[in-house]
Amino acid sequence: MRVFGFLGLAAAALSLAACSGSGDDTTQTDGAKQGPPPMPEPITLSQRPDATGGEKLYVEKCMMCHGPNGMGTGLLARRMDVPLLEERDDLTVDYVTQAARMGIGNMPAIPRGEVSDEQLEQIAQYLASKNPDAGDGA
Template identity: 40%
Template sequence: MKKLALIALPLALAACGGEAPSGAPEGGPPPPPPYQLRAELPEGNRLAASNEGETLYSNRCGTCHLAGGMGTNLLTVQQMKAGNSPEMGLLTNRTDLTVDYVKAVVRNGKVAMPPLSRVEATDAELDAIAAFLAKDKL
C-alpha cells in the first residue's frame, strides 16, 4: 500500500501541473519573524576580528535579541516596568550599554540569558559585538 502511495503522489502532482490547490494563498507562506532572519557570516577564520559587529550580533545574538525574540520581549517588559520606552527592549536602541557590561553579561549570563562559551562566540567576535552595541562609548 505504501508503494502505491509513493507512486501515486508524484503522478497526481504532475497531473495538476504542480500548482497550489485552490484556496491556498498565492506567493507561498508568510515570511519568518525577524528573529529568524539572522545574517549569514562569511567563510573564514572565526578567531580573527574581521567580521563586522552588526553582522555578528545578528548571527550570534539575533535568535533572542532581534525584534520578536524572547530576550527582546523580556527586556521590553523590564524596561516598561522601569518607566522607560518599550523601544529600549531592543539592545540596538539602548544607549546605556558599555563594552565591559556587554562582555560580562555574555560570558556570565544574566537572569534568563545563559552564559555563552567561547565556542558560541569567540573573544574576537564578542569584542566586535560589544563595540557595536556600545556604539561610540568605547
C-alpha cells in the same frame, strides 16, 4: 441516554457560543474583522547584506534572542523602555562582555566555543557604539 442528552446540549451550547462571536478578541471596523498584528519578520543577514564586523556577528549570534521576535527582547520589554539591544544608547563594551560571558537574568552565559573573545569584542563595540558616554567602549 441521559448522559448523551447532556453532552449533546453542552456541545450545542459551545457551538452556539463559538458562532455568536462572544469572547472574540477581534475588533470590527467597516464590517471587517481584525485580529492582533502579525509577528514581525525575523531579521537575518539577507535583510542586512551590508552588515560587517560587530553588526554581522550580532545578527548571526544574538539576533535570534535579541531581535524583534526573540524571547530575550520580550523579557527585557517588561523591565526596560528600550528592549532591543541595537537601539539602546546606554551599553558599554564591558557591560555587554560581562553579561554575555556570565549570563544575566534569564540569559545564559555564552561560552567561548559559541562566541570567541574576538567576536564578542566586536559585538560589544557595535552595541556600545550608540552610547555617547562609552568613550573608547570601556
